[in-house]
Amino acid sequence: MRFTADGPDIPGDLLDARDDGQVIFFCGSGVSLHQAGGPTFPQLAQRVITELGVPSESTAAQVLGIAQNLPAIAGVGSVVATDQIFGLLERDFPVQDVRRAVSKAVKPPETAILDAHRSLLDLSRGPDGVTRLVTTNFDLLFEAAASTPLDCLVPPLFPNPSKGTGFRGIVHLHGKVNDAYDDIDSEEFVLSSADFGRAYLSDGWATRFMQALIERFRIVFVGYSADDPPLKYLLEALRPNYAGDRLYAFQSGAAKAASALWMQKGVTAIPFDRFDQLWSTITLWAERARDPEAWHNSIAALASQPPGSLKPFERGQIAHLVSSQAGARAFLAAKPTPPAQWLGVFDPAIRYATPRDRLIDPKGTAIDPFAQFGLDSDLLPSPSNPQNPRSDRALPDGAWSALEPLPTDTYPNSAIPRSSMRGGSAQDPHQLSSRQFILSNWLGGVAEQPFAMWWAAEQHHLHPALSEAIERTFETPTADAALRQTWRDLVDAKRKNNLRYGGHDLAAYGVVSSATASGGWSEWHMQRLFEATAPRLAVRRSWTDVPIDPTASIDNLIAWEVHYPTYPEIEIPDEWLRRYVEGLRSNLTLAVALETRLRSEPYFMLRPFEPNGGDDEHDFGINHASDFAHYLVGALRKLMAFDPQAATAEAKLLPRPSSPIFSQLRIWVAGQPTLSTAREAAALFRGLDAEHFWDSDLERDLLGAIKARWNDLADRDRAKVVKRFLKGRPSWEGVNRHDFRRYRTAGTLNRLYWLHREGLATTADIDVGAEITRLRLILSDWTPEGAEAELERERYRSGWVQIDTDATSLLTLPPSEILAAIAAGGTRAGPLIERKPIKGLMEARPVRTLAALKFAERRGEAAAGAWSDILWDEARAKDAPHVRLLIALRLAAMPEGLLVPNLQSAGFWLKQRGQALWCTYPEAYFRLWDRLATTVATHPDAAGSGILSDGEPDWVTSAINSVAGRLTELLFEELEWSDARPATQTGWLERAGQLLTLPAVQVAFVIPILTMRLAYLYHCVPDWTEEHVLAKLEGNPDASLTRSARAGFLGYGNVNRQLFARLRPLLLSLMAEDSAPLHGYRRIVGILLSAWRQYDDGGNRLLSSEDLRAALMTASDADRVMALNQLQRWHEDATADPPAPNPLADKLAFLEEVWPRQSFVRSGGAMSALAQIALTGGEHVAILTEAILPLLTVVANAAPLGLWWMHSQDETVTANPEEYLVVMSAILPPRAADWPYGVQQLVEKLASIDALKGDPRLVELQRRIAGI
16 A cells, blocks of 8 residues: 555555554664764764774775775675674774764764654554564664653663563664763674674574564564665574565665565565655654554545545555455445445456446546556556457456455454355355455445446345345335335345356256256255246346446446246156146246336247248247247146146136237137137137237237137137228327328238138128228238238247358359349348358359459459358368469459458468469469468558457467468468478578568567477578567567567477577566566476476586576566476376476476575465475375475465365375375464365364374364464
8 A cells, every 4th residue: 555646555464464563663774864864884984984083094994995986786785794894993993992983973963854763653653552663773863753751672681572571662673872972872782793793693682582573573674775784684694484474674766676685585675766755655654553543534534535536546545444344444434425436446347347438427538447446556457459449458367356355354253265245256155254244334335326236237146245235225214215126126136146056047957957866856846946947137237337427327327137047958747747837837927027027018029839830930049938938838738638627727827918928828728629618719819909919929829729719619709800800900109190001901901811811711791802802902012922921921030040052043144243133132031041142153153153253353343242252161172273273363363452352351261272272273372372462561451360359469369360370371381281491492481571571560460470380490490580580589578579479489389409598598588577478477487397307418407407496586476386386297207298207306306406495485375386296296295295394484374375275085185194284384374263264174184193193283283273
C-alpha cells in the first residue's frame, strides 16, 4: 500500500504486523543524514581524521582517499570499508581518543530537523504503549525527538526480546555518546573491524540479541544501504539460522535494482525514488500508527466516494483496508456507506474488463474499467492486439481480490476448507473468513444499488452467507417490493446452480446413472430427476457493461431467461410411466409460468407433435418449453399402450388452454380417441380461443386432430368447424384493413383447400368448392401450390447445415452467364441446406468453371465468393494436373485489384496443393509464389492472419494462418520435396530474404516460421541465419518483431549444441530481464536444464552448474519452482531427450551443485517442490530426502506452500513415515492454524504408525495442532 501517489509500496502484511506490535524499526545513519544533517560513514571518518590531526601521508588518510575515489560495487559498497579505516586509526591512536573524536563528529547541528525521528518513534510504539526501537547510530537524536523520556539500552547487556520483558525504549546496538557529545556513554562502542568482530563473532552479544529479536518480530531497516558496514556484519552473522520472510529494508532506486541489492541477503526491499517520498511516507505511516482505528476510519471515509473519483493509490489504500478484519469493519461502518461500485475494485475480473464502445458514462465518454477501478499495485493491462483491438484483456495471475481468501484471514474452524464469496468454491459448504463475512454484510447493505445486482448477475455461485446478507436487507416492510423480488429471483437462480450429482447442467445424468446402479427407479429417483430437470430462471449481465451511473435502471443492466437443463435419454419402466407423466406435466406448467412471468406474451417456438414425414423433418435439438411438451406427449403415448385408463386420467389433468403450448397439448389429446370422446374433441374445436385456432404454429396439430376425429364428429360440430374456417382469423389493433383482408382470405382459402384435399365431407349447406371459387375472386394471386407449401412448411428447424452442390442447371449455360445464374438462384435450397453449385460445377466441368471466372475477371469482378468456394474445397486434392495448372496460372495472372480480395484463398490453396503443382509444373508454382509475395508486399493489410487472438497475439498460430506465413512454410516444404538444403536450393535464400523485406506487420508472420526451425537453419546456413534471423531474435524486447521471433523459437524451436552455445547469453538474459514472451519462461527453463544435463566431447556440461545456478538466482520464484517441477519429472528413460539413463544422479547433482542456498530462494513454493521431489521419489525417497534437508526452511507464510500432493491416504506415507516427518518438521509454519488444508490429517496418519509413537518431532506437531 502507498501512503502517497509516488511513495514506496509497503507490503500490506507488514502494515498489519506493525499495528499488532510485531515490527521493530532498525534505524541507521540515513535517518540522521537526510533531515538532521548527520554524516555519512566516509564523512564521519574524514571528520575524525581531521579532529585527530592525522597527517595526509598516514595509512588511514591514504586508504580513505583511495576508498572515496574508487567506485562502489552495488551490494558490496566501497572496496575499503569504513570500519577498516577506524581500525587503522585505533592502531595509531589510543582507542579512547578515536571514540571521543567520533562522539564529537556525530554531534548534530542546531538546525537539525527531527521529524523523521519522531515519526519512527511513533511507529515503534506498540499496542501496549511501549516504544521499542533499535538503532546503530551513536547520536542521541531519538532521545531528543521523544516527547517523554525513554529507556536507553546499551551494549553488551541486552534483555531477551523473545520473553517480552525488559525490552523497552531505544536500543543503541553499537553504543552511544554522552549528552555532551564529547565522549562515549556505553561499555561497548562498535566502530572498528575489531569491534564488529567482537560484537557479532567472538563475544556475539549483538548476534544473540538480533537472533532473539527476529524470532519474535519482523525487522524493518530504515536509513541503510545494502552495503553499509553494520548491515554487512549483522546479516552475515544471522545467515546460518535465518529462515527468511521477516526482514525488510527501504532502498532508494528502481524496484528491480533495489530488490537485486537485497535479495541475496535474505531481505525484502521496499524501493523508493527520492528521500522526500520516503520521509513523507514515514510521516503518514506514523499518523496511522498513533491511532490505527482513526486511520482506518479516515480511509474508510474515502470509500464513501465512487472509486472512479479517487486516484489509483487511494483505491489501493481501500484495498489494503478491506484486506484485514479490522479494516473491513471500518469500511462497513463508513458513513455514507461505500457505494456498490467498489465491487469493481474488489473483483479483478472487472478491473481488467476490456473497454467497449458501449461503456459510456453519463457524460458520453468511453470508459476504461481499469482507469475507473485499477489499483496502483496492479500490473498494467496487456496492450491491445493490433489485429483485434476489441479482444479481451488477460487477467494477470495473482491479481488481488477482496472476494477470495487472503493469507491473513482468520477462520472459526481451521479444519474446514476456505471459500470464495463467489464462484466454484462458494457452492460447497466451505467457510468464509471473518473479513469476508463483513464484506458480505456490506454488499447486502448496498444491494439496492444497480451495480450490486449487475455484479451478482455474472457470478455462477454466491456463497450462502452472501445470499443471506442480501436477503436480510429486503426483509423490512419498507423495502422496494419489485427489487426484493428481483433479488430473490437472482439468489434463487444462483442457488439452483448447486444441484446434486456435480452441481452442473448435467445433473439429470447422475440421477439416471444412480437408478441404473441401484437396480431400478424409485420415488426418490423420480423426485431427483424432476428437480434436476426443472426449468429455472437464469440471469446474466446485459450488453451494457460497468454501470458507473448510480441512476441506471436495473432492467437495462441484467437480462433474464428461462434455463432448461440438459435432458437425458431415459427408458422409463412401464410401471413408472404415470409418475413420469406427472413430473413432466409439473415441469411444463412451471416452464410456462416462468416464461409468462418474464414476458406477457412468451413465444414458445412450438413444433408439431405429429410429423408429416417430409424431407424437412428434423430433430429440433434445443431446450425449450416445447421440449417438455414433446416429452410429455411421448410419455402419454407409452402410457396409452400400457394403461389407457391411467393415460386418460392424466390427459384430463392437463392445464386448460390458456397459452399456446397448453392449447397444443389439448389439441393433441382431442385427436386421440383413446384419451378423449368425440363430444370432448368437438367442444375443444368449437371453444378454442380464436387466436390459438388460427395460430400458424398450432395449425398442423389442429388440422391433424380435426382430420383424426372428423368422422366421429356430429354434423353440427363439423359444420361449426367449417364455419370457423369461413369466418377467418380475428383482426388486431393497428393493422391495415386492406392488408389484413388479404391475409385473412388467404388463411381461409388454405384451410378450405385442406378440407378439399383431404376429402373431408361437409354438410349439405356448405359447398367448399364454391367457397374456394368465391374467395379466389377476392384474392386472385392465391394458388393451390402456395397453399400446399404453407400447410407443409416446418417453421422451426435446427441441425447440421448440408451443402447442395448440384450444378445440373448450369451445365448447359454459356460460361459468361454462369455466375449470374448462381447469384440469381440464391444461397438457400431449403431448411438447413446451403447452395454451393460452383463446387459441383468445378468437379464436373472444371475448365468451364474457370472460364466463367475468367469472364467475371473481364467484367472487373473479383468473384471472391466463388474463388473461395473453389480454393478452400478439399475436393481440390483430386484435381487433375492440368486443372491445377490452370488455377495457378489464372491466379498468377489476375489483375492486382482482383487478386487482393482473393489473397487469403490463393495462399491457402497454394499451401495445400503446392507439392502436387511443384512436381508437375514447377514454373507455375514459382510464378504463383512470387506473385503472392509481391501482392503481400504492396497490400499488407489485406494479407493478415485469419486468426484473431486476445491480448498478446498468438504469433505462431497467426503466422501459420497468414499468407506470408504459408509462403514461408512452403519454402521449407520445397526442401523436403527436392531433398535439398537452403544453401543448395537455387534461389531459396533470396526468396527467404524477399519475405523478410516485407512490411513489418507481415515480417512478424514470417519470422516465427523461421525461428521454429532455427536449429536447422543455424546448422545449414549459419552466416545467413546470424544476419537475418538471430538479429531479430535478439532485438528490442518491446518490438512486435522480436516478440514474434521469440514466440516461434520458445514455443516450438529445437536447440542443438551449436545453437545453444550461440544463444546461451540470450537465454540467460531473458531469464534475468523478464523479457521472454508469454509462456516462454517454461521453455527457457527446459532448455537450460536440458543443456545442463548434456555433455560436450570433452566431458563437460554444456551449461555449467555455476551458470545454471546464477540463472536460477536471477529468475523469478515461479521460474525456479518450474525448474524443480521439471526435475521432479525426470525418470528412468533411456529414450528420453536428452537421454537420462541415471536421473537420480542428475537430481542429486542438481540439488547439491545447482540449487541456490540463499535465503531468498526458500519460498513456500520452492519448499513444496523440494519436498515433492523427495517424497515422490519412489525407491529413492530416503536418498532424496537427505539431499533436500539442507535446502529446507520453515515457511513463515503458508499461503504459497501448496502441499496439494500430500495426502494421508497416500501409500508412500506408510512406506516412508520418517521422511515425511522430517520434511514436515523442517518446513511447516510454527502455528498449525497456518498449515495448508489436509496437513493435520497427515499428522494424524503419522501418529497411527507404531515406529513414530513418542517421536519428539511428531509430539511437537501434535502440540501445535492442540494449540489451535
